[in-house]
Amino acid sequence: QQQVKQSPQSLIVQKGGISIINCAYENTAFDYFPWYQQFPGKGPALLIAIRPDVSEKKEGRFTISFNKSAKQFSLHIMDSQPGDSATYFCAASGSFGNEKLTFGTGTRLTIIP
């Protein structure tokens, strides 16, 4: 199975709150899990990525939590700001095939004042 399932489809969070986006995968051969951020009118850009040898990776206000046994990973945005309003894509890849990235369906995040 190559799918990556992402939820929710859209999310509204108050400024200063925590935004949480979840992803699940089936293929246990996946070993690279990035998150991409996309602003309107722009291409996606890498936000943060994790490999399964760690359960958490933090970069500033952004944290990836990874649960290998459950085959799930999530993005947490602490102290969410209006500038974080964007579409977020999770993705997964493994050392098989063309090592391509399989993307989730995206989450449109809106931070309200």
Added chain:
Amino acid sequence: EAQVTQNPRYLITVTGKKLTVTCSQNMNHEYMSWYRQDPGLGLRQIYYSMNVEVTDKGDVPEGYKVSRKEKRNFPLILESPSPNQTSLYFCASSWTSGRETQYFGPGTRLLVL
């Protein structure tokens, strides 16, 4: 400035009229790929190229062609566009594979009437 460029950014065409969307990167990347982004479906890979003269199908290749005659360029060709190819298209590049940071272009919005 390191970047991926795409042209045109917007295109309206009619069914059956051949078109080409150009993609160029100035980072000397070996791996390039094309994605289409549709609401609720995320980013899906159309074609990819691991190096000059090496191309292969992604998840949704039907109706598309590509070529990689030079390392920096990776054009996407729609020989007979149909309305179901109306979408937002992104070119991306990385050093050697999909398991690395993908650098995306700004996107090409295509409408096929």
